[in-house]
Amino acid sequence: MQLPASAYCAQMTHPTQPALSERVDFADIPPEFAPTRTHPIRVRSRPMPAGVRVARHTHAWAQVAYASRGVLRMTTVGTTWMVPPSRAIWVPPHVLHEVTIVEEAFLRTLYVYEDAVPPGLDACRVVEVSGLLREVIAALDTPGLEPERERLLGSLALDEIIRSEPLPLAVPMPTEKRLRALCEAVLADPAATDSLERSASAVGASTRTIARLFRQQLGVSFSQWRQQAVLARAIPLLSQGRPLSQVAQALGYQSQSAFSAMFRRQFGESPRAFIVRGAEHRDANDDDLHPAHDADDALDDAQRHATLRQDLSGS
Numbered sequence: 001m002q003l004p005a006s007a008y009c010a011q012m013t014h015p016t017q018p019a020l021s022e023r024v025d026f027a028d029i030p031p032e033f034a035p036t037r038t039h040p041i042r043v044r045s046r047p048m049p050a051g052v053r054v055a056r057h058t059h060a061w062a063q064v065a066y067a068s069r070g071v072l073r074m075t076t077v078g079t080t081w082m083v084p085p086s087r088a089i090w091v092p093p094h095v096l097h098e099v100t101i102v103e104e105a106f107l108r109t110l111y112v113y114e115d116a117v118p119p120g121l122d123a124c125r126v127v128e129v130s131g132l133l134r135e136v137i138a139a140l141d142t143p144g145l146e147p148e149r150e151r152l153l154g155s156l157a158l159d160e161i162i163r164s165e166p167l168p169l170a171v172p173m174p175t176e177k178r179l180r181a182l183c184e185a186v187l188a189d190p191a192a193t194d195s196l197e198r199s200a201s202a203v204g205a206s207t208r209t210i211a212r213l214f215r216q217q218l219g220v221s222f223s224q225w226r227q228q229a230v231l232a233r234a235i236p237l238l239s240q241g242r243p244l245s246q247v248a249q250a251l252g253y254q255s256q257s258a259f260s261a262m263f264r265r266q267f268g269e270s271p272r273a274f275i276v277r278g279a280e281h282r283d284a285n286d287d288d289l290h291p292a293h294d295a296d297d298a299l300d301d302a303q304r305h306a307t308l309r310q311d312l313s314g315s
Contacts, residue, residue: 033111035061040116041154043141045108054099062093062112062121064161066129066137070105071236074098074124080171081126082232085239086134086277089126090161093117097124102236108137110157118158127164133157168266171232172225174217178203179210186226190233191252196222231266234259238275247271 033044048070056075065072066088074081074089075098082102083089091097093114101107129137136157140150171187174180181203186192194202199222200210214222230251237247248259263271 029059029111035111035113035116037113037115038147039150040113041140041150041157042111043108043137044111045106045141048101048105048107050101050104052101056096056098058094058096059111060093061114062117063091064110064112064137064157065089065091065099066108066110067105068108068134070107071102071239072105072107073100073102075100076124078173078175079124080173080232081124081169082171082235083126083169084235084275086129087126087167088129088133088161089124090121091124092122095124103239108141110137110140112154112158116154116158118162120162121158124170125166126169127161127166130160130164133160133164136160168228169232169235171228172218172220174213176213176217178205179213179217182210183225183229187229187233190226190230191250193252227262227266231263234263234271238271244271 029044033042035042048067050070065074065083067083067085069085071085072083072089074083074091076091077096081089085105136153140153140157145153173183182199185199185202196210197207200207203210205213211222214220214225218225220228234247234251237250238244244256244260248254248256251259253259253262260270263274267274269277
């Protein structure tokens with residue numbers, strides 16, 4: 001079947017994908033969650049265990065995948081996005097995509113009727129979930145909403161998504177077999193510090209050829225692409241609360257200050273601020289889902305936050 005042009009969120013095709021999990025689910029969206037002209041935005045919420053991969057699929061509506069906790073990986077034709085907790089990814093209509101649950105997640109998905117998609121949202125993007133957007137999504141996830149309230153909340157959600165700043169979490173992947181082998185080797189071992197010359201030689205190509213292919217197929221240099229790959233790998237490690245020094249070492253940085261400086265250049269804030277802010281949004285959402293926290297739960301939360309801040313200190 002011929003896919004529409006909008007199915008390609010990146011310039012390159014991505015014909016193969018390695019098995020990413022032990023369990024593969026298929027996109028079995030129940031009819032009551034499919035958006036319609038009279039109900040242009042629907043919300044589906046559910047817990048998702050780690051390791052689940054929703055097989056590649058496409059549908060006629062757009063979607064916003066948002067995990068209040070946990071980490072998602074969204075793969076489209078030619079690009080992979082890592083989606084941290086309390087951030088969301090927008091996927092336009094008719095885009096072939098696959099979702100992998102990297103860490104156990106509570107997933108809320110907004111399905112948006114194609115005619116309701118506003119201008120400017122014609123490409124995939126990872127965005128911040130503001131406090132307002134979080135509350136609007138939660139309000140939409142209420143059974144028996146009055147049509148007018150549903151319409152107003154949906155319009156506000158889309159307006160917030162348009163206003164949200166995209167995050168640099170996309171990792172483009174090439175189709176040329178030598179360049180792809182090089183990129184997959186970097187993703188498999190981001191701590192490796194091989195030079196471009198050595199990496200090119202390992203895949204049977206000259207440095208000049210690989211440099212040219214990076215520019216032709218991905219539109220960036222090797223160092224720029226590697227930085228994006230490192231950032232994508234950093235997200236799940238940071239969200240697990242690992243000490244920043246361990247994360248930096250695992251990603252090939254000689255010091256946590258060097259890693260923090262790179263992270264700050266890309267996100268405009270330190271790794272600590274980025275992850276703690278996501279954790280605070282997540283806990284606010286968890287309070288909505290489970291309001292009956294007892295004293296022990298509150299103590300555990302306080303201890304976890306203290307540990308997270310201590311582990312990420314020095315960033």
